[in-house]
Amino acid sequence: MKPSFSCLFFLLLRLLLFCFLHCVASSTARQRDLLNKFYFNNGAERSSSSSWARSLLSISDLESKAYDNSGLKEGDKVVRLPGQPKGVHFDQYAGYVTVDRANGRALFYYFVEAAENSGSKPIVLWLNGGPGCSSLGYGAMEELGPFRVMSDGKTLYRNPYAWNEVANVLFLESPAGVGFSYSNTTSDYATSGDRRTAIDALVFLVNWFERFPEYKGRDLFITGESYAGHYVPQLAHAILHHKDRLINLKGIAIGNAVIDEETSNKGLLDYYWTHAFLADETIVAIHKFCNFSPGAQLQPPECNRAIAEANHVFTEVNVYNIYAPLCFSSGVTPTPKLPSIENFDPCTSNYVEAYLNNPKVQKALHANVTKLNYTWSGCSKVIQGWSDQPSTMLPIIHELLSNGIRVLKYSGDLDGRVPVTSTRYSLNKLKLKVKVPWRAWMLNNEVGGYTVVYDHNLTFATVRGAGHSVPSYQPARALEMIKSFLQGLHLPVILRN
Amino acid sequence: MKPSFSCLFFLLLRLLLFCFLHCVASSTARQRDLLNKFYFNNGAERSSSSSWARSLLSISDLESKAYDNSGLKEGDKVVRLPGQPKGVHFDQYAGYVTVDRANGRALFYYFVEAAENSGSKPIVLWLNGGPGCSSLGYGAMEELGPFRVMSDGKTLYRNPYAWNEVANVLFLESPAGVGFSYSNTTSDYATSGDRRTAIDALVFLVNWFERFPEYKGRDLFITGESYAGHYVPQLAHAILHHKDRLINLKGIAIGNAVIDEETSNKGLLDYYWTHAFLADETIVAIHKFCNFSPGAQLQPPECNRAIAEANHVFTEVNVYNIYAPLCFSSGVTPTPKLPSIENFDPCTSNYVEAYLNNPKVQKALHANVTKLNYTWSGCSKVIQGWSDQPSTMLPIIHELLSNGIRVLKYSGDLDGRVPVTSTRYSLNKLKLKVKVPWRAWMLNNEVGGYTVVYDHNLTFATVRGAGHSVPSYQPARALEMIKSFLQGLHLPVILRN
Structure with a gap:
């Protein structure tokens, strides 16, 4: 050979x-x-999940990384985003949280309070994957945030299906080197990996709660998509093993998520054939x-x-949505095109990149205060290596379930990148009993997708007609799904006759 | 049990x-x-295809059914369809062709000449399936005809991807009892079946060529979808066995077509699972x-x-396009909605039904001249039985290939009714050698679908993102595909780098 x-x-x-x-x-x-x-x-080191988990437990200096955040919250308040539409009645915050003072590593966040009754709603932390892609650029500005960017790259419009309809949503650009997050120690970028991503995210959360103390003890759900299939359970695992920090983790939700190497590969090829x-x-x-x-x-x-x-x-084809049109332009339009929340514009990433590189936008977001020597981009151009990645997340998912953490694994069924086939093969490896059999779930008299509930509170749900970034392609269905999950309810049914 | x-x-x-x-x-x-x-x-009688074919050959009285059609063409000319847009530069004809004088069976056709150079372009006969559904209502008014009906049920708009861009297109409502086609002998409706459908269609063609003698000898392609997977090869087979009629059959094209019972059922269930x-x-x-x-x-x-x-x-779900929205209204809108040829309106059938039941439209089409005691409907409400249907068309398809007839089997890949899986399983049963291996075919820099060519000139092509009625959902790709087929060319490629 x-x-x-x-x-x-x-x-x-x-x-x-x-x-x-x-x-x-x-x-x-x-x-x-x-x-x-x-x-x-x-x-990359290809360890098994259990050995990875053991080594993660050796964060002995977490306490020393709880820095003084008092009084920083008000400085993070976003008064108004450039191009923002009128009639915004919720608060937004954005800024940096230092996660390693010695190396000068700081993670950027964007926090959107719930549109109504934020004091009684849970916190949803959202993480995009990659590894190396931005939760601000993708999650917030293309998927589930309150605003989307028009084709001029300057104007925003409301997303009526934003997740801050049902939660306080915290977008984290993670790890350092992604989006506006950075390290003053450039060599950090060459040693990124799953382990430090989880530790830094935990340190971020500890410090963020110090900055927003009124949210301490609030129900927390960690969510994300794609390679965040690693980040989310790993961070949940790290939280579980630092119960002393009193972070009230209730559940995780991961969409089109990489959780098992073997089944991902086989599932992907089977998906293309079928x-x-x-x-x-x-x-x-x-x-x-x-x-x-x-x-x-x-x-x-x-x-x-x-x-x-x-x-x-x-x-x-666009493997992230196998039936979607491609984008054939590289920039923005001089005047904004009429946007459609129902028909996702395949060139959206261009508009977001233009918007987030606008100095006025960065100023409003308190971003890029150290004047980074590179532009903001959807996926990192500075992270050059990835040092560790377990081949499977299944043992950690099992551990979370055993500890009473609710798990939602969802799947936009038009994604060819981490397809629904891969996810079903992965979940089958857990060999859990079916608690509530497979059935359609409904929204507005249409099938929103299909769902099955396994023992230990693991829900699997498809989102019909959605690609890799589910809330981009099916925003109403995505909101309905996360709403049910946060409330601990089954997805809605109609009776069959 | x-x-x-x-x-x-x-x-x-x-x-x-x-x-x-x-x-x-x-x-x-x-x-x-x-x-x-x-x-x-x-x-229904479930005969094998070969025994079915033998019995079909016993049409000994075909000559006696060639009636006098001279001079009838001009009377069939459609001066203008109600609500028709301006700027129509091709001729349209519509009317009845008697196929059985004794019983009073007459089939309704709508013929649209090519927009340019009609004299040198082939004839494409289009047949919808069911059994019992109308080629006028579906094929002409929802799929590949020159006009589509607006949501008011009164106004027409141009379909820029109509197949009369590349051919003279003949829509036939078949068999008697479908659409405007009828029999004066009501018992005919109780004894419809594959065999008489093919014989009547052959008699129709013989008489139609007498009415339009300038088309005699013109290249003919028989096309259709769904249950026309039976009609089309059966009619082609009947033509082959009556070579004396000098019908110049070149090829057949069948989309999302039922051709083999065993693989249809298995493929459908596999499709839903995958x-x-x-x-x-x-x-x-x-x-x-x-x-x-x-x-x-x-x-x-x-x-x-x-x-x-x-x-x-x-x-x-709408099994004809598993990701399409449903229609939640039962009628038409008072004022026409802005139509979009790219986004097929799921309520289109309502508009077509309203249009074709308008007496002015019927008059313009020379339809319903005998004052039928039922309204026009998309699928027959008078046909009550189906007397014969072979379980497989594969032997006939093999016979056609052996006789040099080009065959295109195409498949909109979002159809759950006769899914692409079923078609692939069916074609595999033919055990033909691959002549040109599987590859993507392209239109406007996007993948229009995938294609493979087998020995004996059998092309299989998918149409990406199309449901059961391919030209409804992907009109540009459907036109590109039929154009290549009529010209005897492979579907367009771009070079890979």
Whole structure:
């Protein structure tokens, strides 16, 4: 077997699983560039989840990282975002929380209080994945935040399905090097990884609660998508093991989330075949010749050839929503186009990038106060390596369930990046009993998706017609789903006749 | 096993395969009614395709059914359709062709000449399925015709992707009892079936060419969708066996077409599972306990229970496009809504029904001249039975290929009614060699779908993002596909880099 084949196989498999999940949503050209040039993670430590968890427990100096945050809250208040529409009746805050004073690591957050009764509503922390992509740029400005950016890159419009209808929502750009978050110790960017991402996020939360003490003890839900399938359970695990900090974690929700390497790869290729993007002979070869177990090394040439065939799909369609149109422009429009919350604009990332690089916007957000020597971008251009990533999150998810943490795993069913097939295969590995059988859930007399509840309070839900970033493509369904989850209710049903 | 279970199984299996494929596109309520009340075909003869074909050959009196059509063409000319937009530069004809003088059976057609150079362009005959649905109402007014009906049910707008951009298109309402087509011998409606449908369509063509003699010898392509997967190859077969009529048949194209019972049923259930509409345990039971072979009779209760579970999908979503919105209104709007050719209006059938029941429209079309005692409807309300239907079309398709007839089998990949899975399973049964391997085909730099060419000139093509009626949901891709097919070209490619 030629060495080039085995190299290709590993490159492709890892691309299939990890590569910067959000950077490439806006054009095929960019997707192809990425596929050709970028996979930063060749040297990552591939530990099992349980050994990863043990080493995470060795955060002995957490107390020393609880800095003085008193009085900083008011300085973080966002008076008004440039281009913001009238009639905003909730408070917004944004700014930096130092997570490592010695190295000068500080994480940027954007906090949106609930539109009504914020004092009695839970906190939802939202994390985007990547690794390396921004919760401000994606989560807040393209998905579930209160505003979306118009095509002029200057004006905002209201998202009527924002999650601050039901919660106080905290967007965190994580780890340092993502978005406006930074480290004064540049070498930190070369040593990013799951472990430090979780520790820094925990330190962030501890300090954030000091800055917003009225939220201490409030119900907390950690949510996110894509590679945040690692971040979210890992942070939840870290919180559980530092109960002394009195963070009132109730549940986690992860969407189109990477949680298990073996099933992600197999599920992705099966998804392409069952959605008629692959030849029969390609999937037959994959099933016959490829070994997806995390320990597998050399693959026969028949497997490599089939994977190379499958890789064409990535270069041809928007894998984050396999039926969505592509974006063929690279900038913004001189005048704003009439936006539609129901039809997601495939060029949205362009508008967000323009907006967040506007100095007036940065000033309003208290962002970039140290004058970073790079521009804001949706996915990090400074993080160059990723030092550790467990091959599966399933043991941690099991641990969370055993500790009474509610888990929602949801899946936009048009995503080809972390498809619903992968998620179902992953969850099946948990071998949990079905508590409430599979059924449709409904919104406005339409099927919002399908759902099943497993023992220990694990809910799986699909969101029908949604891509990778579910609230971008199906905002009403996403809001309905998270609302039910926060309230501890089953997703809505109608009776069949 | 309780008798009710085996009844249920057969009812459901037949529903899955045949039930009036088009009647139910506009509301879930109507779909549910249909599922509960209607399957007209319990007594149908289930012959094999080859025995069916032999009996078809016994049309000995074809010559006696070539009636005098001279001079009738000009009377069929449609001067102007009510509500028609300005700037129409092609000719339209509509009227009746008698196919059985003794019984008074007459079929209604609508013929649209090519927008340019009609004299050198082929004829495309279009047939909708059902059995029992109208090519005028669906094919012409919702899919590939030059006009679509606005939401007021009165005004027409141009379809820029009409197939008369590339061909002279002939829509036939078939068999008698469908749309405006009728029989003066009411008992004919109780004895409809595949065989007489093909014979009457052949007689129609023979007479139509007498009425339009300038089209004699012109390249002819027979196209259609859904249950026309039976009609189209059967008519092609009948033409082949009456070469004396000098009909210049070049090819057939069938979309989301029923061609093989066994694979249709299996493919449909697999499609629902792989698209996350069914529980894992449901598909496991189906694969383990159900026998889809045409001869199978009794099924174990485990199979029946699983099929009943799968049946819920039919009551919950629009199975003709599993991600499309439903229609929640039953009529037309007082003023026309701004139409969008790109976003198919789920209530279109309402508008078409209102338009075609307008006496002025009927007069302009020379329709309903005998004053039928029922209104025009998208799918027949008078056909009460279906006497014969072979379980597979594969032998006929093989015969056509062997006789040099080009075959295009295409599939909108969002159709849950006759899904792409079923079609792929069906074609695999032909065991043809791959001549041009699976690849994407392109339009406007986007993937229009995927395609593979088999030996003997059988092309399979998917249309990405299209439901059951492909030109409704992806009109530009549908036009590109049929254009390539008519010209005998492969679907367009871009080079990969």
